[in-house]
Amino acid sequence: MATVIANEDPMNATAAPVRRPIHPPPVAPSHFPYNAGSLLSVQDLTLEAISHLLSRATALEEMDPLARDRILLKRRIALLFYESSTRTRTSFELASKSLGADTTLVSSLSSSIEKGETLKDTGLTLRALGAEAIILRHNSSGAPWLLEEVTRLPVLNAGDGMHEHPTQALLDLRTILQRLRHSIDTVAEDTLSGVTITIVGDILHSRVARSNMLLLPRLGAQVVLCGPLPLLPELAAGVGPGIAIERDFESALGRSQVVMMLRIQAERLAGLQLDLEEYKAGYQLTGQRLAALAPSAVVMHPGPIIRGMELTAGVADGVQSAILEQVRNGVAIRMAVVERALTMNGGRA
């Protein structure tokens, strides 16, 4: 609440100043998510819901494929992709098919989107074609919220602009639990206490970083953001509790149990000038740095990795690397998320 001085008219300074509090109009509460099956942001999930997803991921992974196939048998799921993707698209597709669902892929380069169809119309069209859930990857932050509002279908955010990538944060969490904890099926607010997770690189443009920094501190982890000022503005630390900024990579590395390396997103730099040689000198994860400062830390990367840029080939392929485990966990987590989308009250079942 602010206090202002009233009646201090510079043109007519006769009245005495009166301090008074300002009570501004309130901000209306959010209506999102409209559909209980949606996963738009990691913030929509309670710790219970996260535990449920984790335990379903394990159960579905271990289930007989023929039994699993019946869970969403012949249900229709649309994958709507406005950006290229290898891991996310394939794992969502494999996850959906593992549960017996029919999937269809609509990508911006081979559809009416090229002809100028809006996201709303594409969404309504997919719904009319019988899609019961839409998995959306979009280059614009916030697009999944628009799609959910206009279709009221379960919408799964597979990455929106520079905003969020909630399934990536969940699969990262599962990977961290596998490496550092006994149980990978339940979480509580102290599950990751004492664990420092450093996210390194292009934080500004990273939806993976945003989802992780909003999720991991809720489980007790300390998240350290590390990168040069143009890629990591000071205000990033204000996004939520449990987030700190450390500009010095080696100092951050020295206290980390997990280090997540990010790709420089050339497609989002928007005129930002960055000296890549300087960047590598400051922030590249090399075998030398890893051995000297964090010999037992888990090395993660959401992919795609650029070998020789944010990390060396040796580190990517080394024993500390969990990069391919992350990919594997993607299928398990996405099975659980897709199942949830179609079996919560938003779905038909």
Place this chain on the structure above:
Amino acid sequence: MTALAIRNGHLIDPAAGIDAPKDILLKDGKVVEIAGPGKLKSANGAEVLDATGLTVAPGLVDIHVHLREPGQGYKETIATGTAAAAAGGFTSVAAMPNTIPVNDSPETTRWMLAPERNASIRVFPIGAATRGSKGEAINDFAALKSAGAVAVTDDGHPILKDGVMRETLAAAARVGLSVIQHAEDTRLTKGCSMNAGPMAFKLGLRGMPPEAESGLVERDIRLVSELRDARVHLHVAHTSTAAAVAAVRQARRNGLRVTCEVAPHHFLLTEEHVGLYSTHAKMNPPLRSAADRDAMIEAILDGVVDAIATDHAPHATHEKEVEFENAPNGITGLETALGLCLRWLHKEWKLPLGRVLSLLSAQPAALLGLKGRGTLTVGSFADVVVFDPKAEWTYRAADTRSKSRNTPFDGWTLQGKVRWTISEGRIAHRGNGQSSIKP
């Protein structure tokens, strides 16, 4: 034209210093008599409007609206925009030149003023400062003025080049026109869709730094002071940052002719109202931080702000129902301005009613030199708003007279219900269920 007598109302005319029960007689488009209740001498045969319990004030003046004609009649027309204005109590609106084509010619200015446009109230076109509002070649201000333009601006497209802005200020001053600047250093706002800050970072949106506004305001003030010409008048449109208001405040202390306006959304809302990508909270300048919003309130209360202006910017539903970054900037505002000002500036923050009305009529009219507007002295234009100052009501965007419904104020409680809006002696709007009484 029939004479119109407004009886038993409480007249508030800030410019004339009147705040008392008065009857008022309108004839041939002008105010012809003001007298105590029941004391009008020449009201015989006049149609009578009974304003018992109501406030009678000069018709409101909005110096910043986008009527979208010519060129974008699907968003708004001069007819629909002025109908919305009349419903909001406005009798004069100044129309920004970012039409298609840009209003940079006497022909377009005259086209906007033609009777075929069916305006409900008086429209005052503002001419483009530069050809096509491209910020390069200055237009013929004398010709624009004689066609009816009341100021010049490249609203929406700031004049960035120092030399062009300096020449615009000087040339406009020579013909007695004000220069209105949309203060945004667009070199700092490329690809941005909201205010820079923690909220933008969290939402993954590129943010416009407050310095993009204040930096250009400071540059413009420097140019005004360098010109050393008392006729030069810079008006800062839709001020939204504490730093920009501070710069205007300082310029005024230094005796420069620099004025500013604030839009209701900038003294009521903050970037928090963007919520989860609500495109009805997307405008330029963007909704700012709470500190900036509080600075707008402070500047209004302490008299630095010269006018409340809506920046009424209608857009079709399909244009706003897109990804946040792709949505056009702007919200409608003509129907909600008075009700928001009364509900918040007056009721909540205790700004006297007369000062609220002055910010909505006398001051903006004086600022653009609209003679005979914004006051109800004998001989002035018969531009009147009669409203119930106590009535609370809920605004419904679905009921708007505008062609567009892009407002963040749908469902908000407003205070002050317009009963009649009278434009040059003609009733331009009647509030719900009310009719005039024939004698």
